[in-house]
Amino acid sequence: MKRVVFRSRWLPYALLAPQIAVTLIFFFWPALRAIESSFFIEDAFGFAREFVAFENYARLFADAGYLKSFRTTLIFGVGVTALAMSIALALAVAANRVLQATTLYRTLIIWPYAVAPALAGVIWFFLMNPSLGIVAYWLDLLGYDWNHYQNGDQALLMVIVAAAWKQISYNFLFFLAGLQSIPKSMMEAAAIDRAGPWRRFWTITFPLLSPTTFFLLVINFVYAFFETFALIHATTSGGPSDSTSILVFRVYQTGFVGQDYGSSAAQSVILMALVIGLTVIQFRYVERRVNY
Amino acid sequence: MVENRPLATFVTHAVLIAGVVFLCFPVWMALVASTHGPEALSKAPIPLWFGDQGWQNYRDLLTTGLPEAGGVPVGLMMLNSLIMALGITIGKIAISLIAAYAIVYFRFPFRMGFFWMIFITLMLPVEVRILPTFDVITRLDMLNTYHGLIIPLIASATATFLFRQFFLTIPDELVEAARIDGAGPLKFFRDILLPLSRTNIAALFIILFIYGWNQYLWPLIVTTEENLYTVVMGIQRMANSGESLPVWHYIMGTAMLALIPPVVVVLAMQRLFVKGLVESEK
Numbered sequence: 001m002k003r004v005v006f007r008s009r010w011l012p013y014a015l016l017a018p019q020i021a022v023t024l025i026f027f028f029w030p031a032l033r034a035i036e037s038s039f040f041i042e043d044a045f046g047f048a049r050e051f052v053a054f055e056n057y058a059r060l061f062a063d064a065g066y067l068k069s070f071r072t073t074l075i076f077g078v079g080v081t082a083l084a085m086s087i088a089l090a091l092a093v094a095a096n097r098v099l100q101a102t103t104l105y106r107t108l109i110i111w112p113y114a115v116a117p118a119l120a121g122v123i124w125f126f127l128m129n130p131s132l133g134i135v136a137y138w139l140d141l142l143g144y145d146w147n148h149y150q151n152g153d154q155a156l157l158m159v160i161v162a163a164a165w166k167q168i169s170y171n172f173l174f175f176l177a178g179l180q181s182i183p184k185s186m187m188e189a190a191a192i193d194r195a196g197p198w199r200r201f202w203t204i205t206f207p208l209l210s211p212t213t214f215f216l217l218v219i220n221f222v223y224a225f226f227e228t229f230a231l232i233h234a235t236t237s238g239g240p241s242d243s244t245s246i247l248v249f250r251v252y253q254t255g256f257v258g259q260d261y262g263s264s265a266a267q268s269v270i271l272m273a274l275v276i277g278l279t280v281i282q283f284r285y286v287e288r289r290v291n292y
Numbered sequence: 293m294v295e296n297r298p299l300a301t302f303v304t305h306a307v308l309i310a311g312v313v314f315l316c317f318p319v320w321m322a323l324v325a326s327t328h329g330p331e332a333l334s335k336a337p338i339p340l341w342f343g344d345q346g347w348q349n350y351r352d353l354l355t356t357g358l359p360e361a362g363g364v365p366v367g368l369m370m371l372n373s374l375i376m377a378l379g380i381t382i383g384k385i386a387i388s389l390i391a392a393y394a395i396v397y398f399r400f401p402f403r404m405g406f407f408w409m410i411f412i413t414l415m416l417p418v419e420v421r422i423l424p425t426f427d428v429i430t431r432l433d434m435l436n437t438y439h440g441l442i443i444p445l446i447a448s449a450t451a452t453f454l455f456r457q458f459f460l461t462i463p464d465e466l467v468e469a470a471r472i473d474g475a476g477p478l479k480f481f482r483d484i485l486l487p488l489s490r491t492n493i494a495a496l497f498i499i500l501f502i503y504g505w506n507q508y509l510w511p512l513i514v515t516t517e518e519n520l521y522t523v524v525m526g527i528q529r530m531a532n533s534g535e536s537l538p539v540w541h542y543i544m545g546t547a548m549l550a551l552i553p554p555v556v557v558v559l560a561m562q563r564l565f566v567k568g569l570v571e572s573e574k
Contacts, residue, residue, distance in 0.1 A: 230508035
């Protein structure tokens with residue numbers, strides 16, 4: 001809080017005006033409209049609409065496809081988070097050990113952050129292509145038949161790997177920053193007490209990293225749930241037979257392709273509730289720091 | 293390092309090298325594929341080393357484009373991406389700077405109300421409210437325009453927070469001194485606050501440029517005219533090119549062209565990038 005401030009009747013409002021205008025027009029208005037239209041059923045031409053209270057929501061939760069999409073999203077989220085965080089942690093611990101070469105390895109590891117999820121998806125799509133992808137070819141040599149055009153589980157695995165691949169560098173940077181803030185003296189004390197590297201990792205490093213880990217957990221889930229739309233859309237388009245149709249993809253699919261405005265709005269509202277929940281968790285716990 | 297263990301050092305390097313290979317290999321394959329002709333990529337196994345079609349592929353892409361992607365040259369798509377990315381970046385930084393300045397250096401009614409209004413936008417990614425936002429854009433007649441691509445994305449809670457945190461660390465004596473010397477709020481902002489914020493602005497610029505360049509869903513729904521396609525979004529048209537077989541050498545070439553600018557920015561300004569990323573997420 002500043003002690004010394006400027007006095008002006010109009011200037012602060014003028015300074016805030018652009019930000020607030022954009023926020024009102026492109027955030028609040030659409031969000032309120034989403035809530036509003038989730039209570040209506042509209043015909044395809046937008047001429048007539050009928051108030052149906054919670055019917056859109058009821059229909060969603062009675063829809064086996066939507067419930068399956070929840071399950072898919074959860075598997076996808078857990079898969080991406082687990083894969084991206086464990087690989088990143090291993091790399092960060094290793095990079096923190098090699099003293100001179102840390103910067104070199106860091107350079108080689110961080111660049112995928114800049115690759116758009118859509119591009120990550122398209123490139124992995126190419127690597128895994130059943131007829132000419134190099135990874136699919138190697139899997140074939142090992143006697144494993146890969147075809148994500150027909151096998152839904154394989155398609156889901158492919159998008160998980162592609163999404164995690166892109167996220168590793170982000171997690172790596174935060175883990176590395178967390179590791180570098182752990183005092184060296186603590187490690188040395190433990191080493192003098194004859195704790196080996198493995199034991200030191202689990203009893204000192206890992207607990208001290210828990211605030212970073214928790215923060216990354218939330219960020220990774222938000223990434224997997226919402227920012228991977230592009231990856232799905234550019235590759236599998238939710239297929240085969242909805243096996244990679246995560247919730248954000250479904251909002252788009254129902255609204256733009258299926259033209260079911262009410263249902264899409266109801267899905268938007270459910271997703272907004274989900275993001276707000278995740279953000280609240282993040283702020284409540286990250287602010288307070290995880291205790292150990 | 294706490295103690296010297298040759299085996300542990302070996303394992304450490306092995307882990308790191310495996311990780312680097314895992315991260316680099318997909319892009320290596322994309323780069324290699326973009327230098328071959330269609331015949332080399334028609335059956336497995338595809339080559340692991342460069343072909344001789346590279347220059348021709350990239351020249352075709354940049355100047356004429358593909359019929360599968362609406363015949364727009366990738367050069368034009370990259371220009372659109374650049375305009376969108378710079379528009380979003382500069383817009384976000386400009387309006388966040390002045391908003392944070394108002395919130396930190398003035399006392400006025402509803403100050404905290406505005407603050408929370410900006411804060412809440414953090415929770416509403418464009419993906420979850422896509423249809424109503426599209427509806428708003430249609431009503432405002434902003435489809436197929438550059439400002440339609442840019443303006444809806446320039447509100448930024450993250451940037452406002454970052455600048456707010458930074459302004460709070462600036463000593464009050466500076467304001468006092470400026471006031472004694474007769475500087476008004478605008479002069480103080482321009483001559484003292486802006487120069488002090490230079491590093492923060494630069495760090496944020498990198499993060500936001502990548503964010504802007506990599507936008508996908510928004511250009512996908514706001515642009516129907518091919519001349520406005522951005523490269524990250526345009527590639528999807530090639531990969532899903534309906535009945536004809538995908539032209540992988542062109543697709544991978546486009547992927548390389550789309551990922552080179554942001555990757556170069558990250559690598560060239562690594563120190564600022566790390567600072568911007570770690571601080572903007574705190």
